Amino acid sequence: MGMGIHRSSAAGCPASVPRVARIAELLDRGRTFSFEFFPPKTDYAQLTLGRTIAELEHLAPSFVSVTYGAGGSTRARTHAVVEWVRKETPITPMAHLTCSAHSRSEITEILEKYAAVGVDNILALGGDPAVGAESLPPSEYPHAIDLVEHAASFGCFSIGVAAHPEVHPRSPNRATDRRHLADKLRVADFAITQFFFDADHYFSLVDELEALGVSKPIIPGIMPVTNRAQVRRMAELSGAEFPAWLAERIGESVDEAEVSRIGIEVATELCAELLEGGAPGLHFFTMNRSGATREIYSRLGLPVA
DSSP, rough: OOOOEEOOTOOOOOOOOEEEEOHHHHHSSSSSEEEEEEOOHHHHHHHHHHHHHHHHHOOOOOOOOOOOOOOGGHHHHHHHHHHHHHHHHSEEEEEEEEEEOHHHHHHHHHHHHHTTOOOOEEEEEEEOTTTTTGGSSSSOOSSSHHHHHHHTSSOEEEEEEEOOOOTTOOOSSSSHHHHHHHHHHHSSSSSEEESSOHHHHHHHHHHHHHHHTTTOOEEEOOOSSHHHHHHHHHHHHHTTTHHHHHHHHHOOOOOOOHHHHHHHHHHEEEEEEEHTTTTSEEEEEEEEOHHHHHHHHHHTTTTOO
């Protein structure tokens, strides 16, 4: 991945720090293929994550993202993983950042630390309420767009936002959801979607945003079904539908290996349809494991290093 010197005069973005590729620039050059990880909570999990990143490195990912716990609960661990990827690997990292339970001064400090180590990519999210949120200070950001605008004021970050093809579970209706997303994308550079299982959901989202005058890249998020109960639970939380046809295709099998095989097959078909339809890339939710992503890459014949 190419590196250059970003010469921004914005506060917190030192011109002398070598910069990694900005995701907006990568998308301008062509399709991106990226992976998402979450910060490990134990030493064993840290080893697992390190091994997963090593196993995926030969796929030459455009970038990787690192999630952020509700209310900043994984703040230090997220920063540690992002900085490690930045310094110890050739991969471009993107840090997740949420509004939940954060003050503007805290966010400024976090953004300044990322800028100081040359991390130029941020995914700005509203975030879910933390467990015990009633004991935490309220966020100084009424909506995710307020966080997006704050990050944009630095002048050196490429900023992504979240998109929900099947509508955010807290949105009052589809039209409001799309207007809010369009407003965020007028400031941000790109969006990454929550996972979904039907390509029509993604293409409808893109069409609806274009009707609102927004044509920024929308990267589809891919979650292979490798564990039926886990994906069902995540679908309920995210507002994504676990479609009847997929449940029927998996059937009553209790063999997790068979569930994984079918899930990878379905995800590969979805990826192929999305790419054929013009999607600007794919973003894989890896759950800190590499097997399913590597298999999908192989089936799609995607380029590797």
